Amino acid sequence: MNPKMTLQEMIAALSAFWSERGCVVHQPYDMEVGAGTMHPETFFRSLGDDPWRVAYCQPSRRPADGRYGENPMRVYKHFQYQVVLKPSPADVQDLYLASLEAMGIDPRVHDIRFEEDNWESPTLGASGVGWQVTMDGMEISQFTYFQVMGGVDLRVIPVELTYGLERICMFINDIRNIFDIPWARADWHEGGIVPYGALRLRAEREQSAWCFRLADVDEHRRQFEVAEREARRLLEAEGGPYLVPAYERALEASHLFNVLDARGAFSVTERQELIGRIRRLSVACAKAWLAAGEGRDEEAGS
Amino acid sequence: MSERATLLLELGTEEIPARMLPGAAADLARIVADVLDRAGIAHGEVEALWTPRRLAVRVRETAAASPVREETLTGPPARAAWDADGKPTRAAEGFARKHGVDASALERVETPRGEYAALRVRRGGEPVGEILARELPGPVARMSFPKTMRWGDGRFRFVRPVHWIVALHGEDVLPLELFGVRAGRETRGHRTLGPGPHGVPAADAWEDLLREAGVVVDPARRRERLVAALAEAASGAGGRIVEDPELLEEVADMVEFPGALAGAFDERFPRELPPEVLRTCLRHHQKAFLVAGDAGPLPAFAVAVNVPEDPEGHVRRGHEWVVSGRLEDALFFWREDRKRKLADRFEELAGVVFHRELGTFAEKARRVARLADLVGGGLGLPAGERDALDRAARLCRCDLVTGLVGEFPELQGVAGGLLARADGEEEEVATAIYHLYEPAGAEGDLPPTRVARLLGLADRLDTLAGGFAVGLVPSGSRDPFALRRAGLALVRLAEAEPDLDLAPVLREAVAGYAGGELGPDLRDRAEETVPRLAAFVLDRFGSIAERRGARYDEIAAVAALFGPDSLRIHDMFRRLAALAEIRGSEDFLALAAAAKRVRNILAQAREKGETIDPALAGTAPGTPGPERELLAAVEELERAAGGGDAGPGYAERLRAIARLRPVVDRFFDEILVFDPDETARRARLGLLARFAARAHEVADLAEIVVEGDREDASPR
Structure with missing residues (x-):
């Protein structure tokens, strides 16, 4: 097989492309998350008025989407390439299309469209307006102008581009099973x-x-329960708030919730209640971040 | 300045959701037209045009400026404005300065109050661009959308970010600024076919220029071309598309260039999946049309695309890939769902909530079955159909717990019907379930069988009774339980049953809740619920009648006869038709006026505590001629009405009443109702009561509004 583009070449191409456009090319967050948006470099940096540009590949775990490796499209863990540009630049759609070209996709022989799809994350207390980008009828990216993050109405608006790497790789190489896509060339x-x-x-x-x-x-x-309690304690501790570890506990709670959800452990009401509890943690972290006058110069994650 | 030219305003944006486009473009057109009209700027036709990436308004024959008019501004009196030498005083100079001119520009004018210093000024003549620049930004920023957003530095809010503005009057750029973007003559074309930017030389050249750049801005033309493209694609696949006007409307607003292509899928799908499921799956996930031949669905679909061609086949292959995956899912659900009989799912309905206070769908199914049986029994439904109705009532919501409806909620009812048929349920039962959600409202087809219609009727009755019992009564734009739609469907279903009186079944429907395990609250509320529900049903009747062209007073005349004790919908529509038929006659309108007069007289008599006894009519000694004539005429009407439904039809009865006009006129001309003699007075009031009963028989004629008629017409 001689692939047009391997998965790792796509990631390298995207990183090079966004690096040239002033993005901090970050690494994936080293915790279990359901989406790239939960990476602190997106969550926290979306708050406040300071400009920010970051790009990274984030493995995203969605326990309920696991299919024992038997489904050609759905998996427990997939790879999102995530770009955040704040404030959203006027030519962001053109930049996005150019980034597809950087992966060898010629927009002139495809039908690429922006179809309404507003995003919401009840656990992050976040929502945005935007589209799913479809290529020849297949969803390949989410394109979102964040409006609210951590319960805070945003003034300066970040735009988030999320590429579904596996799907795009399947598309580029005309492969119909995710497990057949080429990760690397290797003689x-x-x-x-x-x-x-x-x-x-x-x-x-x-x-x-x-x-x-x-x-x-x-x-x-x-x-x-432990994660939630620890998060609270870290936010209220003397000399704190210790909001980075507190936020990490919220991420933990969120992942534990997802596993429990996949196990079918909740009634509808309990499910809503737990989502609300995670959201309250996210919101508390966001408020603490802004109260601390954060969002400038300092490193958010590690 | 006075030259007329086409005015063009184009807001270039990022992709606006299709569902919002037509309304947004219409709003923008209205805003522009309002600004022009308020400024008195003459103009021709106003067109709203759009694509996903632009909202535009084109106004033909627009004047370049507002009309000029001369005005005379009066200043100080002449003797205070000029001194003896004829030099302007300080008062004159002050007045001139205020208006930005030199005092030498002041003139003397004669007014009724004497001679004054005055200034002749020209008002108006303001260029259209300046007016728009001042007046547009406010209302455009306030345009309403289901959802808006901020972008960039967050200064502006709109449906999507705005990137360019073309504002031209003829060849001239207008000095506008909206959302921080200065208007110019540069537009953008289709993202790949002709991105631009392109300079628009003149407003009239804009549409053609964009067509060259791959964009069809006129939505009607775009839809037309898309229809042709879809037809061509489908015919290439050996068939034609299965029509879907709503979907067509939507996809036509998702493309700038109206292209279409056909794709294929495996022959298993049309072989194994019912056409309804095929079609819904294609539509739901891929906004694609099913292609069918003379013998039914083909293994092919057609889809709108934003490109004229697909040179390397990527676009077709992409769609085929997604479509196959989705059909595979649908087939999986269809096969899984068929592993269990619909009837075996009934238990599970106990876990599906109909409404928090109103219990589960299992409970609803039992109530609906009881109601349906009551209605069917009352109408003398044959035993076989009654059994089918009962079975259908119990099964009709079982599809809520199927995988198919979980995936495609819009298939509820249809999915149940298909599964029932596959289970070997009686055809009568399957058909009733299939059509449970019909009619969709005031329009749409009725279910094809009587059993299906009665099932729908019982279902809507139950929903309405429950909704009203827990106070979900629609108000304004709020109707969380979609009760208006249920009410419209109920009226239409009831119309199909000539012998049905809804009043007692409404009562039963409410009782169905109050008698169940639901709280005592609900029981307490039951009594007051029935009259409110009856009034609501009458309102829905009125709204359907109005759609069919009935006049509001005719509707009121018929509705006045019905309420919580009698709600015969079919009969109500017949009465309405009779009123419409007879309305044109002069006698009828005059008689309607008389009926109102009689109503007022009787009301007045009641207020005075007079005895009104129909039996006393004609009992006074020496009854005068006109009174005897009216009595004879009323008696004749009463004899004719005795025949009930077998007697003359409503229109004939109304005609007979209308023929009384000369008799009634003479009565009122010559007879004093409130005669000082008590016996005469009571006889006359009794006669009028009998007349009123006739005038009230087909419809309350006193409700008919007659031209020049006054409510307070006083009795003589």
Whole structure:
């Protein structure tokens, strides 16, 4: 097989493209998150009026989407390439289209469209207005102008571009099964490429089994309580707030919630209640960040 | 200055959602027309044009400036304005300065109060661009959308970011600024076919220039061309598209260039999936049209695309890929759903909430079955149909817990019907479930069978009774339980049953809740719920009648006869038709006026505590001729009316009443109702009561509004 573009080449192309346009090219956040938006470099830096530009690839875990590696499109963990530009530049749509060209997609032979799709994250207390970008009828990106983050109405507006890397890679290479997409070119490997499945298939099977069947519900509930309590304690601690670790506890709670959800552990009401509890943590972190006059010079994450 | 030319305003934006486009463009056109009209600027036709990336207004034959008029501004009296030498005084200079001229420009004018210093000025003549620059920004910024956003530095709020503005009067650029963007003559074309920027030489050249750049700005033309493109694509696939006007409207507003292409999918799908499911799946996920031939669905779809061609086949292959995946899902659900019978899902309905206070769908199904049986029994439905109705009532919501409806909520009812048929339920049962959600409102087809219509009727009755019992009564734009739509459907379904009186079943529907496990609150509210519900149904009747062209007073005349004790919808429409038929006659209108007069006389008599007894009519000794004539005429009407429904039709009865006009006129001309003699007075009031009963028989004629008629017409 001679792929047009491998997954890692796409990531490299996007990083080079956005690096040239002044983005901090960051690394994935080293915790379990459901979406790139939860990375502190997006969540916190969207707050306040200071400009910010960042790009990174974020592995995103969605326990309920796991399919034991048997579905050609759906997986427990996928890779989002995430770009945040704040304030949103006037030519952001053109920049986005140019970034597709950087991955070898010629917009002149495709039908690329921006279709209404407003985004909302109840756990982050966030919402935005925007589109899903479709290419030849297939959704390949989310394009969102954040309006609210952590319960705070934003004045200066960040725009977030989220590329569905696997889908785009499938598209570019005309491949119909996610596990067949080329991760890397490798003359040492059978077929001349290392396929996605070689790296991800076993994990998909096992993670699905864990999230759907094996995860200990009571233990997860307990850990949820601990994470929530710790977050509160860190926000209220003397000499604090210690908002980065506090926010990390909120991320933990969010992931625990997702596993419990995949296990079917909630009634509708309890589900709503837990979402509300996570949102209150996110909102408290956002408020603390702004109260501390953050958003300038200092490093948010690590 | 006085030259007329085309005015063009184009707001270039990022992609605006299709659902908001037509309304937004119409609003913008109205704003521009208002500004022009208020300034007195003459103009021709105003057009709203749009694509996903632009809202535009084009106004033909627009004057270049507001009209000029001369005005005379009076200043100080002449003797205070000029001194003896004829030199301007300080008063004159002050007045001149205030208006920005030199005192030498002042003139003497004669006024009724004497001679004054005055200034002749020309008002108006303001260029259209300056007027728009001043007047447009406010209302444009306030345009309303279902959802708006901020962008960039957050200074502005609109439906999507605004990037360019073309504002031209003929060839001239207008000095506008909106959303921080200065207007110019540069527009953008289609993103790939002709991005530009392109300089627009003149407003009249704009549409053609954009067409060259791959953009069809006229939505009607774009839709027309899209229809042709879809037809061509479908015919290439060996069929034609299955029409879907709503979808067409939507997709035509999602493209700038109206292209279309056809794609194929596996033959398994049309073989195994019912056409309804195929079509819904294509529409729901891919906004694609199903392609069908003479023998039914083909394994093909057609879709609108924003490009004229697909040289490398990428666009087709992309759509085919997505469509296949979605159809695969639909087929999975269809197969899974068929592994269990619909009837076996009833238990699960106990876990699906109909409304927080009103219980689950399992409870609803039981209530609906009871109501349906009552209605069917009352109408003498044959035993076989009654059984089918009962079965359908119990099964009709079971599709709520199928995978298919979980994936495609718009298939509820249809999915249940298909699954019932596949389960081997009786055709009568399956058909009733299939059509449960029809009619969609005031318009739309009625279900095709009687059982289906009665099922729908019982279902809507139950929804309305429950909604009213817990206070979800619609008000203004708020109607969270969609009760207005349920009411419209109820009226239309009831219209199809000539013998049905809704009043007792409304009462039963409310009782169905009060008798259940629901709280005592609901029981307490039941009594007051019935009259409110009846009034609501009468309102829906009026709204349907109005749509069909009935006049509001005719509707009121008929509605006045009905209420919580009698609600015969079919009958009400017949009465309405009779009124419309007879309305034109002069006698009828005169008689309507008389009926109103009689109503007022009787009301007055009641107020005075007079005895009104129909039996006393004609009992006074020496009854005068006109009174005897009226009595004879009323008696004849009473004999004719005795025939009930077998007697003369409503129009004939109204005609017979109208023929009384000369008799009634003579009565009022020659007879004093409030005669000082009590016996005569009571006899006359009794006669009028009997006349009123006739005038009230088909419709309350006193409600008919007659030209020049006054409510307070006083009795003689």
